Amino acid sequence: AFRKDDRATLDRKELFKNTLRKAAYAWKRINELRLNEQEAYKLRSFVDQAAFTDLHWGMFVPAIQGQGTDEQQQKWLPLAYRMQIIGCYAQTELGHGSNVQGLETTATFDPKTDEFVIHSPTLTSSKWWPGGLGKISTHAVAYARLIIGGEDHGVHGFIVQLRSLDDHLPLPGITIGDIGMKFGNAAYNTMDNGVLRFDHVRIPRNQMLMRVSQVTREGKYVRSNVPRQLVYGTMVNVRQKIVADASVALSRAVCIATRYSAVRRQFGSHNGGLETQVIDYKTQQARLFPLLASAYAFRFVGGWLKWLYMDVTERLQANDFSTLPEAHACTAGLKSLTTTATADGIEECRKLCGGHGYLCSSGLPELFAVYVPACTYEGDNIVLLLQVARHLVKTVSQLDSGNKPVGTTAYMARVEQLMQYHSNVEKAEDWLKPNVVLEAFEARAARMSVACAQNLSKFANPEQ
Amino acid sequence: AFRKDDRATLDRKELFKNTLRKAAYAWKRINELRLNEQEAYKLRSFVDQAAFTDLHWGMFVPAIQGQGTDEQQQKWLPLAYRMQIIGCYAQTELGHGSNVQGLETTATFDPKTDEFVIHSPTLTSSKWWPGGLGKISTHAVAYARLIIGGEDHGVHGFIVQLRSLDDHLPLPGITIGDIGMKFGNAAYNTMDNGVLRFDHVRIPRNQMLMRVSQVTREGKYVRSNVPRQLVYGTMVNVRQKIVADASVALSRAVCIATRYSAVRRQFGSHNGGLETQVIDYKTQQARLFPLLASAYAFRFVGGWLKWLYMDVTERLQANDFSTLPEAHACTAGLKSLTTTATADGIEECRKLCGGHGYLCSSGLPELFAVYVPACTYEGDNIVLLLQVARHLVKTVSQLDSGNKPVGTTAYMARVEQLMQYHSNVEKAEDWLKPNVVLEAFEARAARMSVACAQNLSKFANPEQ
Numbered sequence: 001a002f003r004k005d006d007r008a009t010l011d012r013k014e015l016f017k018n019t020l021r022k023a024a025y026a027w028k029r030i031n032e033l034r035l036n037e038q039e040a041y042k043l044r045s046f047v048d049q050a051a052f053t054d055l056h057w058g059m060f061v062p063a064i065q066g067q068g069t070d071e072q073q074q075k076w077l078p079l080a081y082r083m084q085i086i087g088c089y090a091q092t093e094l095g096h097g098s099n100v101q102g103l104e105t106t107a108t109f110d111p112k113t114d115e116f117v118i119h120s121p122t123l124t125s126s127k128w129w130p131g132g133l134g135k136i137s138t139h140a141v142a143y144a145r146l147i148i149g150g151e152d153h154g155v156h157g158f159i160v161q162l163r164s165l166d167d168h169l170p171l172p173g174i175t176i177g178d179i180g181m182k183f184g185n186a187a188y189n190t191m192d193n194g195v196l197r198f199d200h201v202r203i204p205r206n207q208m209l210m211r212v213s214q215v216t217r218e219g220k221y222v223r224s225n226v227p228r229q230l231v232y233g234t235m236v237n238v239r240q241k242i243v244a245d246a247s248v249a250l251s252r253a254v255c256i257a258t259r260y261s262a263v264r265r266q267f268g269s270h271n272g273g274l275e276t277q278v279i280d281y282k283t284q285q286a287r288l289f290p291l292l293a294s295a296y297a298f299r300f301v302g303g304w305l306k307w308l309y310m311d312v313t314e315r316l317q318a319n320d321f322s323t324l325p326e327a328h329a330c331t332a333g334l335k336s337l338t339t340t341a342t343a344d345g346i347e348e349c350r351k352l353c354g355g356h357g358y359l360c361s362s363g364l365p366e367l368f369a370v371y372v373p374a375c376t377y378e379g380d381n382i383v384l385l386l387q388v389a390r391h392l393v394k395t396v397s398q399l400d401s402g403n404k405p406v407g408t409t410a411y412m413a414r415v416e417q418l419m420q421y422h423s424n425v426e427k428a429e430d431w432l433k434p435n436v437v438l439e440a441f442e443a444r445a446a447r448m449s450v451a452c453a454q455n456l457s458k459f460a461n462p463e464q
Numbered sequence: 465a466f467r468k469d470d471r472a473t474l475d476r477k478e479l480f481k482n483t484l485r486k487a488a489y490a491w492k493r494i495n496e497l498r499l500n501e502q503e504a505y506k507l508r509s510f511v512d513q514a515a516f517t518d519l520h521w522g523m524f525v526p527a528i529q530g531q532g533t534d535e536q537q538q539k540w541l542p543l544a545y546r547m548q549i550i551g552c553y554a555q556t557e558l559g560h561g562s563n564v565q566g567l568e569t570t571a572t573f574d575p576k577t578d579e580f581v582i583h584s585p586t587l588t589s590s591k592w593w594p595g596g597l598g599k600i601s602t603h604a605v606a607y608a609r610l611i612i613g614g615e616d617h618g619v620h621g622f623i624v625q626l627r628s629l630d631d632h633l634p635l636p637g638i639t640i641g642d643i644g645m646k647f648g649n650a651a652y653n654t655m656d657n658g659v660l661r662f663d664h665v666r667i668p669r670n671q672m673l674m675r676v677s678q679v680t681r682e683g684k685y686v687r688s689n690v691p692r693q694l695v696y697g698t699m700v701n702v703r704q705k706i707v708a709d710a711s712v713a714l715s716r717a718v719c720i721a722t723r724y725s726a727v728r729r730q731f732g733s734h735n736g737g738l739e740t741q742v743i744d745y746k747t748q749q750a751r752l753f754p755l756l757a758s759a760y761a762f763r764f765v766g767g768w769l770k771w772l773y774m775d776v777t778e779r780l781q782a783n784d785f786s787t788l789p790e791a792h793a794c795t796a797g798l799k800s801l802t803t804t805a806t807a808d809g810i811e812e813c814r815k816l817c818g819g820h821g822y823l824c825s826s827g828l829p830e831l832f833a834v835y836v837p838a839c840t841y842e843g844d845n846i847v848l849l850l851q852v853a854r855h856l857v858k859t860v861s862q863l864d865s866g867n868k869p870v871g872t873t874a875y876m877a878r879v880e881q882l883m884q885y886h887s888n889v890e891k892a893e894d895w896l897k898p899n900v901v902l903e904a905f906e907a908r909a910a911r912m913s914v915a916c917a918q919n920l921s922k923f924a925n926p927e928q
Contacts, residue, residue, distance in 0.1 A: 008645035011475030097818050099731045102739055129819055181472035181649060183814075183822050183829035189649075267563045275566055283846055347811070350647075351839055354561050355593055358647050358837050365647035369829070373822050375815055382747055 001025040002047055007186035008360040016135070019190040023051045027083065050191040050370065052086065052132030060087025063141040066234050067157055067209035076159060085165070088130040088137040090196055095124025097376075098383050100143070103155050105198065107144035107208070111219045114205045118144055118160055120197040133194030134178030138163045140196070141209070148219050157209040160201065173201040184369025185360060229321050232328055233313050238378055239331040240305040246338035247298035249371045250345050254292045256363055257349035260356065261288060288352055291345045298338045305331060326407040329391035336381040336388070339374040346371055389452065392445075396453040411442040418446040465489040466511055471650035472824040480599070483654040487515045491547065514655040514834065516550065516596030524551025527605040530698050531621055531673035540623060549629070552594045552601040554660055559588025561840075562847050564607070567619050569662065571608035571672070575683045578669050582608055582624055584661040597658030598642030602627045604660070605673070612683050621673040624665065637665040648833025649824060693785050696792055697777050702842055703795040704769040710802035711762035713835045714809050718756045720827055721813035724820065725752060752816055755809045762802045769795060790871040793855035800845040800852070803838040810835055853916065856909075860917040875906040882910040 002022055010018060026047055030040045037057070044053060061080050064073060064087075079085045096102045104125035107116040120126055127133070130140065142160045146153040162174050170176050175197040182188045208215060212230075214222045261284055265275035278284050312327045350357035350364040357364050375381050395405050395412050405412040421443040423436070430436055466486055474482060490511055494504045501521070508517060525544050528537060528551075543549045560566045568589035571580040584590055591597070594604065606624045610617040626638050634640050639661040646652045672679060676694075678686045725748055729739035742748050776791045814821035814828040821828050839845045859869050859876055869876040885907040887900070894900055 009476045011478070012473045014475070092819065095729070097730070099739065102731070102733075179823060181824035183824065183833075185645060185649060185653075188822075265559070266561070267566070269566070275563065283850065287846075347836075350836075351845075354844060355556065355837070355840055358652075358840065359643060360645040360647065365833070368647075372811075373819070376819055376822065380818060381815075382751075386747065 004048065004186075007049075007190075008366065010186070012181065012189060015186060015189055016192065019049055019051050022047050022049060023053050026053070049186070050131070050188050052088070052136040052192060054191075055089055055131040056080070056083070056087050056137075059089035060139070060141055062234065063089060063157060064159070064209065066230070067211050069210050072159075072206070072209065072211075085139045085161075086132065086137050087139045087141060088132040088194075090127040090130045090133065090140040090142040090160075092127070092129045093124060094126045094128040094195070095122075098380050100155060103143055103145060105142065105144040106147050107156065107158055108147040109149075109205070109215055109219050110202075111217075113202070114217060115202045116146075116158060116205060116208060118142065118158060118198040118201045118203060120199070125197075127194075127196035128179060129193050130196065131188075131191045131193050133162075133176065133196055134192030135194070136192055137194075138165060138168075142196075142198075146208070146213075146215070146221070148215060148221055151221075153213070153221050156213065158203060159207040159209065160198075160203055162196070171201070173199040175199070182369075183372065184366055186366055187369035188373065227316065227319065227321070229324055230316055232324055233309070233316050236305075236309050236312055236327055236331045239335040240302070240309045242374060242378060243298065243305050243331075243334050243338050244302035246342040246374070247295055247302050249367060250291065250295040250298060250342040253342075253346040253349035253364060253367055254288070254295050257288055257352045257357075258292065260353045260362075264354070264356075284352060287348060291348060294341055294345065298342070301334060301338070305334060323406055325391060325394075326405075326409055329388050330408055332379060332384040333388040335379060336384040340381050343368070343372045343375050392449040393453045393456060396449050412446060412449070414442075415446050415450065418443045419450065468512065468650075471513075471654075472830065474650070476645065476653060479650060479653055480656065483513055483515050486511050486513060487517050490517070513650070514595070514652050516552070516600040516656060518655075519552050519595040520544070520547070520550050520601075523553035524603070524605055526698070527553060527621060528623070528673065530694070531675050533674050536623075536670070536673065536675075549603045549625075550596065550601050551603045551605060552596040552658075554591040554594045554597065554604040554606040554624075556591070556593045557588060558590045558592040558659070559586075562844050564619060567607055567609060569606065569608040570611050571620065571622055572611040573613075573669070573679055573683050574666075575681075577666070578681060579666045580622060580669060580672060582606065582622060582662040582665045582667060584663070589661075591658075591660035592643060593657050594660065595652075595655045595657050597626075597640065597660055598656030599658070600656055601658075602629060602632075606660075606662075610672070610677075610679070610685070612679060612685055615685075617677070617685050620677065622667060623671040623673065624662075624667055626660070635665070637663040639663070646833075647836065648830055650830055651833035652837065691780065691783065691785070693788055694780055696788055697773070697780050700769075700773050700776055700791055700795045703799040704766070704773045706838060706842060707762065707769050707795075707798050707802050708766035710806040710838070711759055711766050713831060714755065714759040714762060714806040717806075717810040717813035717828060717831055718752070718759050721752055721816045721821075722756065724817045724826075728818070728820075748816065751812055755812060758805055758809060762806070765798060765802070769798060787870055789855060789858075790869070790873055793852050794872055796843060796848040797852040799843060800848040804845050807832070807836045807839050856913040857917045857920060860913050876910060876913070878906075879910050879914065882907045883914065 002025070007015065007018070026044055029035075030043060033039075035043060041057065044051070044057070061077065064076050064080065068076065076085075080087060091100065091103070093103055093105065096104065104120075104122055105127070106119050106121060108119070109115075110117055127140075127142065130137075133140065138161065140160050140162055141157050143155050143157050146156045161171060162176065163170055177195045179193050179195050182193065205215060205217070210224075212224055212226050212228060214224065216222060258279070261279035262277060264278045266278055268276040279288075308327055308330065312323060315321070315323055346364060346368045350362070350368060353362055353364065356362055360366060392409070395403075395409050396415070399405070399412060399415060411418070421439065423440055423443075425431060425436060466489070471479065471482070490508055493499075494507060497503075499507060505521065508515070508521070525541065528540050528544065532540065540549075544551060555564065555567070557567055557569065560568065568584075568586055569591070570583050570585060572583070573579075574581055591604075591606065594601075597604065602625065604624050604626055605621050607619050607621050610620045625635060626640065627634055641659045643657050643659050646657065669679060669681070674688075676688055676690050676692060678688065680686060722743070725743035726741060728742045730742055732740040743752075772791055772794065776787060779785070779787055810828060810832045814826070814832060817826055817828065820826055824830060856873070859873050860879070863869070863876060863879060875882070885903065887904055887907075889895060889900060
């Protein structure tokens with residue numbers, strides 16, 4: 001049932017039916033083996049094929065867990081756990097990706113009927129990309145601007161039923177489609193990413209996710225005392241998983257390229273004997289070995305991020321928000337760094353396998369196609385790097401005011417010393433001392449941050 | 465007939481039938497419109513789909529034109545021109561890509577029957593990759609080691625019939641297959657790249673391409689007085705075309721990304737108005753505009769390479785080989801530089817389009833998948849760059865002996881002056897003077913070449 005060697009040759013319809021079959025069989029095995037959610041997650045990841053179940057478990061359920069009230073969780077989670085409803089996560093719109101605050105879909109409170117009216121006022125407000133939406137999902141957590149009495153309270157999440165549980169047809173006012181083929185032969189084409197438009201769709205008031213903010217029967221907007229920063233904890237969690245996945249993807253590519261390099265021979269035979277293994281060429285080593293090292297480094301830093309997530313979560317629950325900005329910068333920066341390096345690294349591994357890397361049978365083209373969207377989703381890498389830069393510059397500018405930097409930026413407290421730092425490395429072996437390497441990085445990072453902050457202070461508009 | 469919007473959704477079989485249909489229709493139009501070969505080439509390129517006809521016209525016919533005797537050309541070319549036979553180019557083997565001299569297929573002369581016996585002695589000697597071979601070709605120009613009386617005379621080209629002209633079945637001793645799916649949805653999957661094995665296949669002696677070397681009826685190996693360097697002229701021609709194609713591919717990607725950047729808006733609205741066009745962000749400009757500039761630069765250098773090819777050809781015909789090494793280095797270096805920059809640039813353009821770039825409908829995923837093999841074929845880019853480096857180092861080392869460098873390396877004659885060069889740039893506008901830029905590049909190139917030559921001279925084995 002989990003066979004995958006035929007994936008590249010299937011047409012879109014067969015590919016998708018194949019995914020349905022695998023998802024159903026995985027669900028059957030999960031129940032038969034009485035797996036817990038962590039074990040089930042592992043099994044689904046071993047199926048190694050993007051499916052609607054990823055988003056149901058990875059975003060729909062967590063959104064309700066994180067943003068739903070106790071009553072909402074009691075009502076919706078059991079249905080979701082038994083897959084009696086299947087959910088997707090409808091956030092991005094055709095015209096709005098990175099800028100969540102710019103979403104256009106509206107949820108207008110109607111006090112007469114105690115309902116929200118969900119509506120897509122423009123073409124650009126069409127929901128675009130939600131995985132599982134195109135053909136499968138019965139429900140969505142949809143994000144929309146909350147409008148009460150003409151006042152805009154910003155973007156909130158709503159549980160909206162999309163399709164009938166009887167005949168699976170879209171409900172009145174719901175228009176759904178599949179957004180079409182994506183990069184690669186199989187890759188994300190096993191997933192039914194969709195487009196969704198709402199034409200004045202009515203849902204009961206209690207389907208707004210109300211853990212953080214509520215709308216009362218009278219149409220009053222109330223913030224709960226649950227700290228809004230909790231949302232960032234979820235973001236740290238999602239990005240920590242992306243970093244862990246980067247290590248897995250890069251390891252697979254490096255493994256393939258290393259084995260190939262050990263088997264493949266080209267040029268340079270001695271006395272008419274066998275040609276040289278390509279792994280023995282310095283040019284091959286200089287490209288392959290740093291990727292091998294990165295795969296390990298990403299694994300270790302992924303483990304550290306997991307610890308960071310737990311640490312931040314504990315602090316948040318104790319109303320300690322002090323480490324949040326630094327944790328946010330670390331996950332944003334590492335998400336960006338590891339996914340960029342992994343996407344480029346998979347393609348480099350493909351090229352390291354010469355012509356054979358271009359064949360789907362090498363595994364590398366599909367690995368690349370299924371991996372690269374990680375550079376864009378959950379925060380575009382360039383946008384995230386700018387956020388890291390902003391955090392570093394802010395850290396520098398606050399040093400004078402006595403704000404003590406924490407965690408990975410703690411070294412900034414020694415900025416004056418670091419600006420004067422001269423390496424006393426004399427021979428190659430000196431670089432084998434971790435503290436020498438660490439201090440060099442700290443000095444370089446401090447100098448670059450200070451220089452950047454000084455340059456930026458010359459401009460009034462940060463985009464200049 | 466040339467419709468292509470459905471390509472990404474077709475399965476392999478439909479995709480291939482679709483290609484056959486287009487190739488047949490293009491052939492019909494070429495005949496109806498009485499197009500000459502140059503016009504026909506343009507029409508086929510507008511069909512914009514890799515097909516067996518590319519290799520028939522681009523490699524099979526030119527191989528016979530370049531390496532066949534007058535008699536061979538008179539016999540085979542009319543058949544090929546009328547497509548009564550369809551040819552492919554069977555050079556690379558499963559175990560041998562870059563190292564053509566390491567090919568294992570043998571062509572053993574049998575003086576009893578006046579025939580060559582073409583044979584695949586090992587698994588690694590299987591022909592691998594020839595486009596058009598898998599399902600279509602009736603003939604191949606196959607490269608094999610010429611063996612006469614036990615003596616190995618190196619790799620030569622042979623015209624071998626593969627399939628019956630009656631029922632299209634493989635002839636006795638011929639085993640053919642398709643090597644399977646390649647990177648991308650459509651991309652090179654419209655082409656039937658194949659695998660081929662010979663089991664003691666006999667061909668008449670006059671099917672060895674004998675313009676440069678001959679085998680007589682008595683089994684004597686004779687070199688003609690046609691200069692062997694003519695072969696390099698063909699290589700210059702092929703690589704010049706690849707550079708021209710790089711400009712076309714990068715232009716398409718940049719065009720898509722630029723239009724997207726002008727339409728897409730994200731963040732930064734003023735007073736609740738429209739968000740900012742992403743083309744107005746410095747971060748977008750810093751990534752997009754250098755690619756736009758490169759697309760133009762590659763176009764101009766492609767035109768220059770075309771001139772270089774004509775110049776070299778004229779000189780070769782007058783037995784002047786003096787500019788050949790430099791021309792070879794230029795085409796190798798520019799092939800490597802432009803294809804690497806274009807492959808990376810298409811992927812960068814894809815990322816510049818955010819999530820939308822991941823959709824096949826953006827055009828970018830397929831453009832990338834169909835383009836990237838250019839980094840590997842006709843000389844792997846890393847191998848070619850090493851050849852350029854070798855040429856430069858050799859040029860440096862020959863300066864003392866009074867060898868005058870020519871063409872693009874002529875500046876090396878001023879090496880002593882360039883090693884002392886100090887830029888007198890004082891203000892930004894100084895960089896607008898072309899001679900300032902040119903001199904800076906020359907100084908840098910000279911210094912790096914000299915430094916590299918000095919470093920290399922410390923090692924006996926150049927791989928160290």
